Amino acid sequence: MRKTSIKDIAAKANVSIATVSYVLNGTRNVRSDTRERVVAAIEELNYKPNAIAKSLKLNRTNTIGVIAEDVTVFNTPDIIDGINDFGDRNDLHILLVNLRLDKRIGRNFSNTEDYRKYAANAVAELLSNQVDGIIYIGVHPRDLTGLIDTEGKPIVYTYSYTQDDISIQYNDEQAAYQAMSYLVNQGHSRIAVISGLMDSIPSRLRLNGYYKAVTEYQLPFDPLLIKMGDWERESGYRLTSELLALPEPPTAILSMNDVMVVGILQAAEEKGFKIPDDLSVVGFDNREFSDYLRPRITTMGLPLHEMGYQAIEVLFNLIKGTKMDSLTMPECRLIERDSVATLKNAVRQK
Amino acid sequence: MRKTSIKDIAAKANVSIATVSYVLNGTRNVRSDTRERVVAAIEELNYKPNAIAKSLKLNRTNTIGVIAEDVTVFNTPDIIDGINDFGDRNDLHILLVNLRLDKRIGRNFSNTEDYRKYAANAVAELLSNQVDGIIYIGVHPRDLTGLIDTEGKPIVYTYSYTQDDISIQYNDEQAAYQAMSYLVNQGHSRIAVISGLMDSIPSRLRLNGYYKAVTEYQLPFDPLLIKMGDWERESGYRLTSELLALPEPPTAILSMNDVMVVGILQAAEEKGFKIPDDLSVVGFDNREFSDYLRPRITTMGLPLHEMGYQAIEVLFNLIKGTKMDSLTMPECRLIERDSVATLKNAVRQK
């Protein structure tokens, strides 16, 4: 049996299909007794509107295409969650394409040609399905200019960006600065930093935040405390070993991700430094495991949910053509746990 | 300007729209020169078929609705990844609905009324969008009979089940048995188990696997070695403390999740037991953090990707109405790391 359509309920209620459409959408006034007949018929036949037909007619699907470079990478689920949060409130559906880049090409994204094909296919699929707009979620912040062509369909990038489109990023510099401020407030002044790879934008921005804090708080500046890591735990281990071998080791380390903190912990243990008593550590990312390490790691949490929420909010306004007040960049949040000691000379600021 | 449609390219190629449709879908033979004219027109006008219109006509969207109870819970991204894997190969699109249960109602799912409304809305949204079938991804294996009504639309559950529908589950009993076998092969015989909550199906099934191993390997059976935990790390800590205070403590513990292992580690350290030298541990779930703990934790990895893949594969066949050979239950895989010691009396089996 065919699914019941507007026509069936029109017949049942003894009205035209137009009238049914009117009561369905409240597009026009309908005399209350006719409306009731219609509603009754809808009820009785358990009628559900066909969104596909509606989309075809209106040339608008209320569907947002989401291209995720890899849903299994730690940042992505929370961004999607933020997208869903806004989507729920605004009757927007999510068509998800997962590029699965981590499985298909690994972690090296330097050559865009390796995945241009996947990205192009994703866009084609989404456009063919007439999504009203697209959100692109990267696995690592980087410039994707020219990767895809959405043929005029609105697109918003997050955790990545292009020179031509809107993108939602969090404030890396502020985050590093905030972490440093926290450390300073706890009485630290000799603070080392272990960066990520220096070809990464976040590494550079966070280093800016570090320098800013060093300058503003007038911390003793020592180039020996600045180490270039590569995001992996081994570099955390190696660089911390160097740091702790210094004549005057730092009292705290700011690590640009939580993974390297695992190496820091190991190096500290081997050198006989207890954390946080002999060495304080602040990580980045608030990865799930940072709460399970011993000690539990204090870290800068990424505003992932907020980024997703803001991305779709901006996209939604782009689609409707409404102007938005310039919005504020999502900020990281300090997750205070047990890896930072308060030094006795600490100046408790508000 | 309107998007270019089949009509435009028909005009350009001097053929009827039917012919265009035929070359587009290869539905019928078309003389090669006419085909070329059509292809050229398609190329020139950069024509992209409108999947919405096609769906309306064919009453088939090639879209699968995925209801995730919470995409931010650790098991979900990999299941979705498996769904995408199969979806990519079979030209199936994914309409994702995220119930966000973890944020909305927390971890207590005992009262289905708390989230029936969300689930019903999700189904309505999906049905309205004419998905060809539905996959429901739970956050914890449990009986969801009667939660939703898909009005005859095919549905497959995973990480949850109902009494009426197909569901994809992994083999819990086999997993626990395999973990035990591994421990036995490493020379352990006095093996404790810390279970999850006993109202949980996985807890009971894994306990079956434990008993099966105890019986088959003729291990000394000691009820004192069987502890009921609650999945949280504190219970791992507390129960391990009890275990290690025994006159004859176990040489190994099988923990039914990785979170409790964190507690086990802490208790062992406090009691002066080194892992794995004095106490071996096997966890469950292969949570990301299990690789970052010290020592790195040997654990049973869940076949999440495979579950997602199998779920959509089964659903796809359900939709097409084709019979499938009875498929094998996905199995967990031992992730061998550094938390298990090989005892000197170990009988190395193949």
Place this chain on the structure above:
DNA sequence: CTGTTAGCGCCTTCAT
């Protein structure tokens, strides 16, 4: 081998 045409389910202008 190709064209004509009737819808799929819905919205909306135009008429009454």
Place this chain on the structure above:
DNA sequence: ATGAAGGCGCTAACAG
């Protein structure tokens, strides 16, 4: 306040 009818873009008889 309601109805008739055209058409969104596409597929698949049916006809030639």
